[in-house]
């Protein structure tokens with residue numbers, strides 16, 4: 539790999555959006571911490587509703603609900619994290635989104651980040667940084683990649699990424715990627 543290629547790679551990485559939860563499915567709050575928000579900011583309502591709608595179809599559970607996972611703007615407690623799923627000692631969960639990132643992001647990018655966080659907080663999923671190599675290109679194999687799926691790729695291969703998010707089957711995504 540040439541020097542310029544390596545530099546480009548590093549630059550690209552730093553401009554991408556990371557959920558950045560290096561040690562598992564969610565970040566644990568300090569033992570004395572208690573959740574402040576018990577309801578969500580209405581800004582996120584339509585995204586949460588979309589998540590529930592897809593979940594009902596993909597899981598076959600007509601009762602599927604996000605439930606007690608409030609989503610709000612706030613401090614993600616790490617400059618690299620645009621969103622985070624926090625877990626408190628009492629088992630309560632909460633999603634915190636960086637407001638400056640959100641306000642600058644496209645609708646598709648917002649959905650990619652929020653669905654990722656709900657993947658942690660609601661589906662109990664961990665990060666999955668495995669890649670799919672097809673036609674000479676490397677693609678993220680999951681919405682649960684620690685660097686979230688970019689809006690371009692999410693738009694293009696959405697059906698495959700959503701199938702993987704809820705069922706953990708990568709078959710449809712691989713098919714979509716290989717016929718791209």
Ligand SMILES: [Zn+2]
Pocket residue numbers: 557558559654655658665682683684
């Ligand atoms: Zn994450």
